[in-house]
Amino acid sequence: MAVKVRIPFAIQSLFDGATEVEAEGRTVREIIDDLEKRYPGVKQRLCDDDGELRRFVNIFVNDQDIRSLKGLETELSEKDEIAIIPAIAGGVVR
Amino acid sequence: MQGHGWLRYHRQMLLKGWGEEGQRKLSNAHVAIVGVGGLGCPVALYLTAAGVGTLTLVDADAVEETNLNRQILHWQKDIGKPKVQSAVEKLLQFNPNVKIFPVHGQLKDETIEKWLRDANIIVDALDNFPTRLILNRYAVRTRKPLVHGAIYGWEGRATTILPYKTACLTCVFEEGPPPGVFPVVGTTPGTIAMIQATEVLKLLLGIGQPLLNRYLIYDGLMMTFHTVKIRRRPNCPVCGKF
Ligand SMILES: [Zn+2]
Numbered sequence: 001m002a003v004k005v006r007i008p009f010a011i012q013s014l015f016d017g018a019t020e021v022e023a024e025g026r027t028v029r030e031i032i033d034d035l036e037k038r039y040p041g042v043k044q045r046l047c048d049d050d051g052e053l054r055r056f057v058n059i060f061v062n063d064q065d066i067r068s069l070k071g072l073e074t075e076l077s078e079k080d081e082i083a084i085i086p087a088i089a090g091g092v093v094r
Numbered sequence: 095m096q097g098h099g100w101l102r103y104h105r106q107m108l109l110k111g112w113g114e115e116g117q118r119k120l121s122n123a124h125v126a127i128v129g130v131g132g133l134g135c136p137v138a139l140y141l142t143a144a145g146v147g148t149l150t151l152v153d154a155d156a157v158e159e160t161n162l163n164r165q166i167l168h169w170q171k172d173i174g175k176p177k178v179q180s181a182v183e184k185l186l187q188f189n190p191n192v193k194i195f196p197v198h199g200q201l202k203d204e205t206i207e208k209w210l211r212d213a214n215i216i217v218d219a220l221d222n223f224p225t226r227l228i229l230n231r232y233a234v235r236t237r238k239p240l241v242h243g244a245i246y247g248w249e250g251r252a253t254t255i256l257p258y259k260t261a262c263l264t265c266v267f268e269e270g271p272p273p274g275v276f277p278v279v280g281t282t283p284g285t286i287a288m289i290q291a292t293e294v295l296k297l298l299l300g301i302g303q304p305l306l307n308r309y310l311i312y313d314g315l316m317m318t319f320h321t322v323k324i325r326r327r328p329n330c331p332v333c334g335k336f
Contacts, residue, residue: 006320008249008311008313009246009247009248009249009313009314009315010246010247019313019315019316054269055267055269056267056268056269056270058266058267060322060323063322063323064322064323065266065322065324065325068325068327083311083320083322085311085322086271087223087244087266087267087269087270088244088245088246088251088276089220089221089222089226089244089270089271
């Protein structure tokens with residue numbers, strides 16, 4: 001199942017400059033794994049060595065923070081929209 | 095019209111919810127702007143224009159040539175001058191009604207209370223996360239509204255924090271990104287600064303709907319404004335319940 005993923009400017013360089021991509025998966029974790037296949041290196045930027053979301057990265061499903069849902073196990077349905085939002089502060093996120 | 099030099103506020107006083115009473119609220123207010131760079135310069139300029147009575151400006155840096163594409167209160171001749179001094183010089187010429195306290199120094203846990211004690215509202219116009227977290231902790235502890243802005247390249251973010259009522263910065267991001275030199279075009283902090291200044295004016299006047307529990311993401315390249323919902327985390331180390 002494909003869902004839409006919004007990519008903000010700060011991390012577009014990880015996605016060959018794309019502002020929005022489609023990804024396959026039933027959960028947010030599967031979406032990240034799918035993105036990693038097409039954009040190698042993405043997972044390492046978003047997740048730590050244990051595969052958990054880095055503390056300065058937030059992911060929103062339909063504008064809800066997945067930390068307030070089921071985290072990376074949050075289940076998705078067809079029309080869901082995902083946004084990946086890393087903290088920006090004058091820090092290089094690339 | 096009350097007060098000398100209030101004719102300059104006439105057009106905004108025509109607004110519903112503003113008037114002489116609203117202008118008096120502004121004139122009695124004290125706003126601290128932390129960081130007098132890309133965000134802080136336009137915020138200070140527009141709050142000065144609007145007649146906010148007292149501003150405290152905090153910044154430890156001196157003006158550098160690489161600042162000049164966006165930090166609009168600092169001009170060619172100011173290179174090497176403390177940013178707070180450069181800003182005060184321009185702002186006092188712009189509107190002599192406004193009192194400005196410049197603080198040339200690094201915000202730390204030990205200094206923050208002394209510098210920000212008298213401010214009613216704090217504007218986060220910083221460029222780094224560690225200082226921002228000190229500011230967030232202080233705002234939460236003292237229950238002062240904090241108007242946050244951040245930028246990266248063509249992208250900007252903003253939210254308004256009312257401690258213990260809305261998500262604080264640590265509720266949203268548990269950690270900051272790794273530090274470094276970042277790209278930025280001047281119009282990005284300009285745009286976010288206008289949102290921050292508007293939020294400050296609304297909070298002072300008590301009108302409208304601030305960016306509460308809403309995290310605004312501006313993309314200048316795509317020209318989109320996207321808002322995601324944020325909320326307090328019960329286990330937030332700054333504003334959560336222990
Ligand atoms: Zn919090």
